[in-house]
Each structure stands twice: as C-alpha cells, then as structure tokens.
Amino acid sequence: MSTPQLERLGGYCERLRLHRVGAELSTLLEQAAKKDLSYSDFLDEVLGLEVQSKHEKHLAMRVSMARFPFHKTLEAFDWKFQPSINPKVIKELATGRFIADGENVLLLGPPGVGKTHLAVALGLRACELGLRAMFTTAAGLIATLGKALYENRLEERLKLLTQPKLLIIDEIGYIPIDRQGANLFFQLVSRRYERGSILLTSNQSVGAWGEVFGDTVIASAILDRLLNHATTVNIKGESYRLKEKRRAGLLRANAATDAPAELAATPG
Ligand code: ADP
Ligand code: MG
Numbered sequence: 001m002s003t004p005q006l007e008r009l010g011g012y013c014e015r016l017r018l019h020r021v022g023a024e025l026s027t028l029l030e031q032a033a034k035k036d037l038s039y040s041d042f043l044d045e046v047l048g049l050e051v052q053s054k055h056e057k058h059l060a061m062r063v064s065m066a067r068f069p070f071h072k073t074l075e076a077f078d079w080k081f082q083p084s085i086n087p088k089v090i091k092e093l094a095t096g097r098f099i100a101d102g103e104n105v106l107l108l109g110p111p112g113v114g115k116t117h118l119a120v121a122l123g124l125r126a127c128e129l130g131l132r133a134m135f136t137t138a139a140g141l142i143a144t145l146g147k148a149l150y151e152n153r154l155e156e157r158l159k160l161l162t163q164p165k166l167l168i169i170d171e172i173g174y175i176p177i178d179r180q181g182a183n184l185f186f187q188l189v190s191r192r193y194e195r196g197s198i199l200l201t202s203n204q205s206v207g208a209w210g211e212v213f214g215d216t217v218i219a220s221a222i223l224d225r226l227l228n229h230a231t232t233v234n235i236k237g238e239s240y241r242l243k244e245k246r247r248a249g250l251l252r253a254n255a256a257t258d259a260p261a262e263l264a265a266t267p268g
Contacts, residue, residue, distance in 0.1 A: 001029060020053035021046055062127040066164075068135045074121040081243070082114055084236040093122055093231065096129040098197055099165050104230040105199040106206070112239025115201035119168050122199060126166045134164040138172040138185075145184035154184075158191050166197045173204035173212045182213040186222050193225045200226070205234075 006026065013022030021028065028049075032042045063071070074094055079087045092098075093105060105122070107115040119135070126133040136144070141161075148157035161167060177185065192198055202212075206223055210216035 066133040109235030112241040113235040132164040133166040135168045142181040172202040
C-alpha cells in the first residue's frame with residue numbers, strides 16, 4: 001500500500017473517531033495480507049476491534065465516575081463463607097433488572113460480612129451493563145447535601161444525584177444523622193423514588209432506623225419509599241476481616257470477641 005493512501009486512511013480513522021483502528025492500521029493490513037483474509041473477515045476484525053476498544057473505554061469511564069472505594073467482583077466473593085446469603089438473590093440482582101425497574105436493594109448485617117464488597121460488585125455490574133452508577137457513604141452524602149443547602153445549590157445537587165441509574169449509599173447507621181441531615185436524605189429518596197435505584201448498606205436493622213435518623217416519623221417516611229419496591233438481604237455471620245486476621249495469625253483465638261466460640265477456637 002502506498003504511503004499517501006495509508007496516510008489518507010489514518011485521516012479517515014481520525015475523522016470517524018476510529019482511534020484504535022487508526023493506531024493499528026499498518027499492523028492490521030499487514031496481518032490481513034499475511035493471513036490472506038477475505039474481505040468480510042477483514043472488516044469483521046477491524047470493526048470488532050474498534051467496538052471492543054470503545055466498550056472498554058466507556059466502561060473505564062463509567063467505573064471511574066462511579067468513585068468506588070475499591071474494585072471487588074461477585075466472582076471474588078466466597079459464598080460458602082457467608083451461607084446466610086442466597087447466591088441466587090445476588091445473581092438475580094446482577095442481571096441489572098432491578099435497576100431497569102427502578103427498584104431498591106438493602107444489604108443489612110454486622111461489620112465485615114461483605115456488604116460493601118457486594119455493593120461495589122453490583123455497581124461494577126451496572127457499569128458493565130452500560131448503566132451509570134455512583135458510590136457514596138451516608139456520611140459523605142449528607143455532608144455534600146448540607147454543603148449544597150448552605151451554598152444555595154441544593155436543587156442542583158439533588159438533580160446530579162438523581163442522574164445515575166444506581167446510587168449506592170454505604171454505611172447507614174455508623175454515624176447518627178441530625179435533623180437537617182435526615183430531612184435532606186428524605187428529599188433525595190423522594191426525588192429518586194421510582195426513577196432510579198438506591199442500593200443501601202447498613203449495620204442496623206431497619207427497625208433501628210428511627211434512632212439512626214433521630215426521628216421515627218422521618219425514618220418511616222424514608223423506609224416507606226425505599227421498601228416499596230425493594231430486595232432486602234439480611235446477612236448474618238462472622239466478619240471476613242476477622243477470619244483473614246486469624247489466618248494471618250494476627251489475632252489469638254480468644255481475642256476474637258465478636259466471633260462464635262467454636263470459630264474463635266479454630267487454630268490458624
Ligand atoms: P462490610 O461492608 O460488611 O463491613 P466489607 O464488604 O467491607 O464488609 O468486607 C470486608 C473485607 O472482607 C473486604 O475486603 C471484602 O472484600 C472481604 N470479604 C467480606 N466477605 C467476603 C466473602 N464472603 N468473600 C470474599 N471476601 C469477602
Ligand atoms: Mg462496609
């Protein structure tokens with residue numbers, strides 16, 4: 001192929017934003033000649049490469065916009081360690097149907113049982129499905145809303161928080177929420193009601209949310225909206241963090257205060 005033609009093709013790729021094909025043009029052409037590809041096989045390879053590359057780029061962008069605290073997948077989750085979770089329920093959630101239907105998810109359980117892990121894994125699944133997700137902690141969310149209220153930009157902030165198809169709010173219940181915080185949280189939940197999914201994690205059962213929000217009336221108004229279309233997963237069991245520590249020999253058996261006696265006595 002002549003150099004002017006190669007340059008022209010490079011220019012076409014640029015104008016059509018076929019960046020990956022543009023970058024690999026000469027190699028693709030060389031290999032096609034070597035392998036004696038048919039016209040259709042060549043086109044298949046070239047367009048397939050660009051589609052794949054665009055998919056990867058968009059996925060990376062969605063994942064970075066979601067601001068996950070870490071990247072953990074469902075494949076990395078040890079289901080045997082947490083038998084109180086029915087894997088079928090989580091696998092159904094992983095299809096993304098709940099997001100398409102604007103339904104909510106509550107992951108409830110004590111510390112270390114994998115709530116954040118599962119929340120992130122489902123968020124990553126949403127990104128893979130081409131949906132926008134956003135991860136925040138309850139404390140971070142309430143601080144952001146409080147700041148927006150103070151700066152007279154609450155409406156703008158609520159709009160932004162309504163855009164992602166899936167909003168993950170981690171760690172409800174660790175820090176008590178004041179009256180203004182509860183009010184702002186209620187406004188957000190109302191705004192997203194039946195429009196976009198919320199996935200919440202909490203170390204407190206919903207019965208204790210009156211205390212978490214400092215007001216039983218507002219807590220029940222929040223729960224009323226959240227639970228109307230929702231999947232609740234109650235996780236019971238031992239902390240995975242403690243298991244890891246024990247395995248590493250950092251924790252003596254009798255030091256595992258929140259572990260059942262028979263597990264605490266397990267050597268190693
Ligand atoms: P929680 O949010 O419930 O406090 P995390 O999801 O943060 O707990 O889990 C604590 C750590 O243990 C994380 O590193 C997480 O990946 C890991 N973990 C928890 N449960 C499991 C599990 N069943 N299989 C694999 N890793 C787990
Ligand atoms: Mg957590």
